Each structure stands twice: as structure tokens, then as C-alpha cells.
Amino acid sequence: MANYRVLVSDPISEKGVEALRSAPGITVDVKTGMSPDELLAVIGDYHGLVIRSETKVTPAVFDAAKNLKAIGRAGVGVDNIDRDSATDHGVVVMNTPSGNTISTAEHAFALMLALARNIGPAHTSMVAGKWDRKIYGGVEMFGKRLAILGMGRIGTEFAKRAQAFGMTVVAYDPFLTAARAQSLKVELAATADEALKGADVVTLHIPMTAETKHIMNAERIALMNPGALIVNCARGGLVDEAAAKASIDAGHLAGIALDVYEVEPPPADFPLFSAKKTVFTPHLGASTAEAQENVGIEVAIQIKDFLLTGEIRNAVNMPNLDAKTLESVGPYLDLANSLGKLLSKIAPAQCDAIRVSYLGPVSELDTELVTRKILTGYLASASHEAQVNLINAPAIAKAHGIVVSESTVALHTNCTELIEVSAVKGNEVTTVAGTFFGNSARIVHIAGHYVETSQTGRFLFVENDDRPGIVGVIGTSLGEAQVNIANMALSRNTETKSAVTVIEVDNEPSSALLESLRATPGILRVLSFEL
Helix, strand or coil, X not given: CCCEEEEECCCCCHHHHHHHHCCCCEEEEEXXXXXXXXXXXXXXXXXXXXXXXXXXECHHHHHHXXXXXXXXXXXXXXXXXXXXXXXXXXXXXXXXXXXXXXXXXXXXXXXXXXXXXXXXXXXXXXXXXXXXXXXXXXXXXXXXXXXXXXXXXXXHHHHHHHHHCCCEEEEECCCCCHHHHHHHCCEECCCHHHHHCCCCEEEECCCCCCCCCCCXXXXXXXXXXXXXXXXXXXXXXXXXXXXXXXHHHHCCEEEEEECCCCCCCCXXXXXXXXXXXXXXXXXCCCCCXXXXXXXXXXXXXXXXXXXXXXXXXXXXXXXXXXXXXXXXXHHHHHHHHHHHHHHHHHCCCCCCEEEEEEEHHHHHCXXXXXXXXXXXXXXXXXXXXXXXXXCCHHHHHHHCCCEEEEECCCCCCCCCCEEEEEEEECCXXXXXXXXXXXXXXXXXXXXXXXXXXXXXXXXXXXXXXXXCCHHHHHHHHHHHCCCCEEEEEEEEECCCCEEEEEEEECCCCCHHHHHHHHCCCCEEEEEXXXX
């Protein structure tokens, strides 16, 4: 059994650490509070890394992490991980989006209520010995129009609580369907602007991207009703903090509650500190005992399952590969890998494109993982990328200028199911294909010839003129060299007057034998390879 080493570099719950330590084949080291240089010095020894927000996983860390296979983030945000470098180095990055859902939703809701009822300043006034009942009157949430930007897990939980308070909820999320919105009993907005128009409160539950940065700018704040409130427990930078301050000062926006900031921690001269109606907390959305334990256990189990079984959940740089997905696409992955390897052996170097076509039941599955496996097999041989895997295969293909495409159109065949892969270089197209006969995967097409051979083993591929005697020469040569033939497949192309012989052999042919065959009149190409 392989022995994997996992480094826990930020504090997680002890139950999470124990979930890793109890797994056979996994050794765990807990080293929190390391400096960047200390992390660089040790990371090369580890196959897994568990972090929270303190550890910064930079390109330099990935360069030093020669054995690293997976990073688990105990939490949602992965801003402290260079995802491009992770993908380039073939490291899967997983987060824990569900562990702190309730915690964050409750905190955001608490901030909204605290802002609406002036809880913070009223408390400060009280402990200062004052009794300012008239100054700190608030507003009810009942009947108010709430805009939710982002209807993932947290946004959905917030909506449930808002509905219980009698609020009217309108939601914007580019992935929210009309049917889903109806089931959640929320009004679906086509754009963020539509959701914000006439809103009394907005709460943000979206990721921080180039498109969402300052989504709450001056123009969108102006769309809300006078006296509106903003709540942000998602990511810093979603709110244009200067615009919010200006709107509060102008009397349009009544107040803002923030748990996250564009710069964390915010500086002492943070403009909103002097605004009239505000509530601030220091990034506490996930800071409950329950949430910390949940995400610690969840991330530990995800790292354990990936290292021991290959199962991938909640990955941010590749599709999930859970047990259900493995069951449905698993049988195709080995065939896909063999087809990619085979194509790399027989196609010209430096191809421009890889085209993958699916026919039959496989075309009805999510084929992204199958295509990635084809690329993995192809690139591992064609580009000598020792670290190529399911995670970085598309990025490596792109870096090599290879255009990858998928379709459900395959060549004419009697097969009811087929995976066809073509390498394109200029006007030259080289194609291989495979299928299943029962539970047995078979290669059935190689470079214009219909053959039937195994998807694994050591092979001799011979392309020759279609004339008598060639097969005899090949067989005699192999026999004299003590190379035993396990299986042989022949195919003729009457249009090109050529033929191929695909021979599965028990032992590797010598260089001298290969050169002798290549020198034989009528033999056009001889390749020896292992799948």
C-alpha cells in the first residue's frame, strides 16, 4: 500500500486531523504558523496539503511541491491558492462549500437585523451611560423588498430566513432557473440591475471575479430605494466602498454591514468607519464551532478519498469525480487513455488539434473526464510531460497550441458505441477509435484501417503495401528474433492499396529487428509501443 504524507499547515478541528490519521496509508504532520520559507523547505515531502486562509500557496510553493497531488481548503474561498499554478502542476484544489453554509447565512442575517435596528451604536451608547431611545429607532424587515445576488447554498438559506420574516425576495444568479426560483418561492431577476431596482436591502453571496468586482457600484446603489441597506458576508471587493460611503453621506443609502473588506484587515483610516450607520465584523461568517468542525472534517475526508481512491469532490479546477461519476464513466477512462497513447504513437508530431467524437450510450454521459483522459494519454507521450494528468491536461494542450473539440458525430461504423479520436495537422487527419464488446474494451480503428485488438499490451504496428508475402516476412522475422506473437489483426484498404498489421507481442522487439523490418521492400512504417 502506498504511503501518502499530508501536511496540515493551518489549524483545523482535531476530528478532521483524526479522520486523516485513521486512514491506512496516510501519515499526517500538523505544522501551523510556518513562514513562507519554512513551507517551501518542507512541501516537497508531501502529497496532500490542508489549509485555511493563513497559508499562501504561491507559484513558488508549487514549483517546490514535486510530490503534491491535492490541496484541501477548509472553507469556501481559495484566493490564497494560485489556481493557475495548481492546474499547471496537475494539483487538484478542493474547497468545502457546504460546511459553513448555515454559519455564514446566519451571520449575514444577524448583520442585516443589527443594521436595521441600530444594535451596535445603541449598545455603545448604553455602556457609555446614555438612554438614547429616540436617536436609535430602526426599521422593520417585514414587507421589505430583499435583493439576493447569488443563490447558491448560502443565498438560498438567507432567502428562507427572510421569507420567515415576511420579506419579499428577488434573486439574481446567472445559473438559477425559473423552475428552481419557483420552487424556492423567489422572484427571478434577469440581471443584477433588475434585482436591485426598488430593493430595500441587498445581500451578496457571489464569488469575487473580474466580472463581479465592485458589482455594487454607485450606479447600482442608486437603483435601490432611498434608505436601503447593504449586507456583504461574501468576499471583499464586491462593494465599491468609496461609492457606498458617498451614498451614505448623500442620504440615499441608509447603512452598510460588512464582514469582508477589499483590504483585510481594513486600515485605521477606512472611510466607512466614519459613516453614520454601519456594522462591521472581522470576517466572522464561518467562525462558529459547528462550522469549523464541519469544514475540518469535510476537507480531511476529501483529501483522504482523493489520495486513496481518486475520488474528487468540490474541486475548483476540474470536474467532480465522485463515486457515482466513477461508476458511469469509469469503464471508458482506460480505453480513453489507451486511445490517446495510441494516437500519439501513430500521428505526426506537433498536431494542431485533437478532435474527440462520441457515438452511442457514452455520448449521453458527461464526457469531459473522458476527453481529459484522452488528452492525458496523448500528451504523456507526445509532449513528454511527465506530470500530465486529468487536472492539467487541458492547460498543457492549450499551452502547446492544440485546439481540443468534442462532438457526437463519429465515423461510419457497425458499432453501437464508439469513441473516436483524431489528430489534425494541416490537411492531414489521423484517427483511432475504440468500443466495447460486452465488458471488453477493444481498439477497432487505426489510421484509416478497421482492426480489432486489445486496448492494453505491447504492440508492433506495421504499415505496408498490400501485396503477397509481407505478413510472412513479418512473422518469420519475429520468430527468428524469439519474439512471440500473442495476437495479430490485419486490415486492408483497397482504395490506397495499403494494409496494416497490428501484432500484440509478449516481449519488446529489439532495435535491430525493427530496423530490419523497416528496410524490407514494401514495408512503409514500423512502430513499437506499449499501451
